[in-house]
Amino acid sequence: MKNKLLAISIIGLLLVGCFIYYIIQGNTAQEELGNRQEDSQLRVVTTTTQITDLVKILGGETLIINGLMGAGIDPHSYQATEGDVKLLQEADIIFYNGLHLEGKMDDLFEEMRKRGISTYAITDALDTSKFLEGEDDYEGSHDPHIWFDATLWMEVTTYVGEQLAKYDPENETLYRRNVAEYLKELTETHQYVLDRAFSLPKEQRVLVTAHDAFQYFGRAYDFKVEGIEGISTESEAGIADIRELADYISKNKIKAIFVESSVPRRNVEALQQAVRARGFNVSIGGEIFSDAMGNPETYEGTYVGMMRYNIDTIVDALKD
Template sequence: MPVQYLCIIVLLLTLTGCSTPVTDGRLRVVATTGPVGDIVQVIAGERVVLRTLIGPGIDPHTYVATESDLFALQEAQIVFYNGLHLEAGLDRIFKAMNQSGRIPAIAVAEAIPPHLLLYADEGRNAYDPHVWHDPQRWSYAVRAVRDTLIAVDPGGRAIYHRRTERYLADLQSLDAELRAMAARIPPERRILVTAHDAFQYFGQAYGFRVEAVQGISTASEASATAIRSLTELVVTNRIPAIFVETSVSPRTIEAVQSAARAVGYEVRLGGALFSDSLGDPDGPAGTYVGMMRQNMQTIVSALTDM
């Protein structure tokens, strides 16, 4: 085990009692990613003090805990994370926390029934963690957060139930809205080319073929073969636009664009998609619902523009 992880885990398990308590009765909650934190904020509101570790534009696949993250985790009463190895650099920390029995660390995506999960590779060795790109699947994560909050804070049961039902209704409305937006794109144009393979759940939900330069994790390297293959796909299908991502370097997608140009086809960069994080808290993509809506708007605009 790397020394950094060992030090973090030892501190997490030995600093009991060293935290500064919140005296107003609110739960201290840590979430890893924006989509997970958004669930907590919507359901719990002012009943919690929430810290989200991985902010806008930051890649959770390669994220490593900072010293301030360590102390936030040590002070937390509940930790919610995506799971399915999205936050690979934090997995050992969460395992150690659960083994200690002091602080529950809940992998919300693992509440989704296995038959609704997509495999990350042909060998079926792991699941694709990007489940939040389908609101129907993400509703299971919402219920997992609700149930954990009630278990730790039973006095908030009525509030948590009421807010959860409202949020689930919002997700149903969002899903219907996204389906209507996707229907504006001719079927032959519903090919989504992105930097890394984060949109398979989105594609399955809304009728897109999804292709990417990198694999499920951004820790994988983009190969020259992958760039050539995607370039051929783009040129052959006359795809009008391909997409960079807010938390991934644009270098590989720009390489596809340049390779297409070299053979006489001009493909546009259709905009930046929020693949692994939300947007700025004050912007239109600062919430889960807003992020999903903005992604679809970006895709529809780029793939319907002649």
């Protein structure tokens, strides 16, 4: 009887062992399959939130996308971490803005290019005749904030789609279909911004913000744009700059000025106080998005949502 019980116990242990073995082997096979699938996907690294959003729309789950900068991050002063460098070194493709927007990372992009990694500045999509001039003391000759003109972003969309299709011809049809669909959405967004902008009389279309990031917006949608700081947030606003702008606001009875999500509020608040000292009350019309979009998974965390949110905030604060 004891021998029978012992035999049954041994058989039971063997069955349990086999069951555990097959579970482990099954999990290992699943992990290996997952690793093979991951290895077959393009690894794309992006810098700004605008570029990350675009690549996600065009590539979806086909790509492994790592965006280096999040909501509220100022690309002008961003410094790459050790983890960022590792992601860049392991990337198949890198998309960055260019025109020195990510000024502290320029040498890093050049190094990645020398390593043979496909590294693209999205501003290469545009003819230089479409660029606005930068400041005399700004490192580079052109204003990098091209995304605030939706028609320029359409050209960038086509360019990024072409690079993805060139590198990954197996998914070329997917990329081209997504480009075509997104261009329709961008066209509608451009028209929406135009309609809302022109609902304001021309004399009220004056946008005063923390730094000079909205000149492309001004050109595309007929706004006069004034920034306290220059094109790069690395430049400092002086007392004379605030005084001059305060004089302009009080003289022209500008109703509202705006803070930016990626720039500290202090200069805008100092400007508000300077205007009040001149006997005119200017309100802070709200926070708008400039060099970074809103939080992920929010409407303002998409390019289309950011553009629509910004124009709604601006027009609602400036209208009578």
